[in-house]
Amino acid sequence: MRLLGVGMLAAALMLGPAVAPARAHSGEAREGGGAPDASGAGELRELSGVGWALKETGKDARFRGLAAVSRTTAWVAGSKGTVLRTVDGGRHWHDVSPPAAAADALELRDIEAFDARRAVALSIGEGETSRVLRTEDGGRTWTEAFRNTDPRAFYDCLTFFDSRHGLAVSDPVDGRFRVLSTDDGGRSWSVLPDAGMPEALQGEAGFAASGQCLVSSGPRDVWLATGGGTVARILHSADRGRTWRAAESGIPAGDPARGVFALAFRDRTTGLAVGGDYRTGQPSPLAAAVSADAGRNWSPSATPPPAYRSGAAWLPHTRSAALAVGPTGTDVTGDGGRTWRALEPGSFDTVDCTPDGSCWAAGEKGRVGRLERR
Template identity: 60%
Template sequence: MRWLTRSAALLACTALAVTPVPAVAAPADASWQLTPTNTDARFRGLSAVSGRVAWAGGSGGVVLRTVNGGREWQRVDPPGAAELQFRDVHAFDERRAVVLSIGEGAASRVYRTSDGGRTWQVAFQNPDPEAFYDCLTFFDSRNGIALSDPVGGKFRILSTSDGGQSWKVLSDKGMPPALDKEAGFAASGQCLVSSGGRDAWFATGGGARSRVFHSADRGNTWRVSESPLAASESAGTFGVAFVGRRHGIAVGGDFANVAGPSTVALTGDGGRTWRAGAQQLGGYRSGVAVPPTRPWTAIAVGPTGSDVSRDGGRSWTRFDDGSFDTVDCAWDGACWASGERGRIAKLGR
């Protein structure tokens, strides 16, 4: 969202989803365990590979990698990126990762590494001054898409089919028109998410209404539905996340009023319709994730704290008061969170 970036207030989307299986409670005494990063960068980009491996992207062009569960973080910044803001990361393993920087024109870039960050390739540098890329997602190890704020009245989708080595802009013929001032929030790398090999969703705000877009063909065509979350220049749906194709949760709020109410929205039909959750969160939330090993458990984070749901987003319990911008959970159930002042934590007991 370009006009928020100018005021240094950019934030992004997050959401989570669940599959209809018996609930498995997260440990009652779980808490965030901070790890030593030795930097004060703000990390809005995060990718959890496992309990041992994670990557983070942040302000000042900083990229970090750990391969020992957060005991040590290696700084692996792309060269010449000190002026960039890395807002999204997708890591395939401890060696291969893709990072996205945001901004107008050439500031929006995609970097790729295949050697653990020792060297980086500039896989994409935005040539269009009207485009502003917010976030990216991958369906598998080869196919992925990235989202730009509207260009010519429609959101723009960038696509890769070779693991992020090269990218192309998709036709916007299958994209519904954007609302006036509508945009994605680049706050947590979760304004665009995917589930399975073809389905993707992105969330919006900034305009008169917040909405969620869904594609079932890797970003070529989209349908849009309204979210019950309130929208304004600084408010909307900040993220969506899905486990499976049907069950999802959206979270957000107003980043200009971080202590205000944050409404949760739920869907059971793949995002065709959304309903307000029965319980609100304790403030604006920019990130949310579902541990694959506990698909009815969800974790939401924001500047005023972290909340956990053990019933698919219907009810929530605050378990931490620290500030985080984003959260991600790996295939083995390990969950990580990151945010301001170099804060990166792992969920532990």
């Protein structure tokens, strides 16, 4: 189960320089501290002519894993062991699927990339179908860095703090979420002690829907989103996963299909949570929340997205603008997640933005888009 002035946002989305970040995308620090703008009207005005430009991949896989490196470079990972990479802004996609993953039709639900050559991908499932794969040559060759041998474990998401330190999380084993750790860029992994992990609720698990149930910001902070239990919780660690503190998100749970599906932190204090009920046609009220204190407390969005959302990302170089995506469309906030409004319809599962001012999204039937001025 990442400071341009606000008036330059649209230009940054279209014309930002192709500068590859030094660290994996989900753990990068965002610029611009302080509280989000209360109205966000200026930032939303900059999005009035912006939308998703689809980038033909030639594949029909469902891409729930996305690692956006820059305006030109992105990786996607998905069903049937498929991994694609572009280095020209999506005009061409290279099939760099790991042969073993493709042969076993693994579900690749998360991918983290450091640049155009180095990436780490996670496959999900019970027992040995949960694996971590790594490439250092743009996907020409892959190494299996971890294979789960515990039939009780089911890995959902991974994240990196920097190019060396990262974590992956499994659904609870023996009543606690299990956490894997690497300090060599994903070459080797070890299970962390669970003494600092709170006990899981009955039925509680993570959702492997977008690669965003485990996210990090800065060198040590990481958050884990849950659902399926009586309440949907968000767990926070400030020491790279050794000790955790749980908080209720306020997003409805109480069912295996409901809870928090994605998190996004602009910095180590300011966060968003989105989710709902992933079943088609089921209502998803109050399916977004915000935190201003590193996830110790969460407040429901006054106007949440109208339906289930599985992915979220802060728009680059803004203080209060963010995106949320799901099967029924994309929503945008200009006030740090307090209120959301529709940007456009169309199905995406996950979204990611980069330091050079670009945003990418990916989803079903090989669908990939980049946010551009129309």
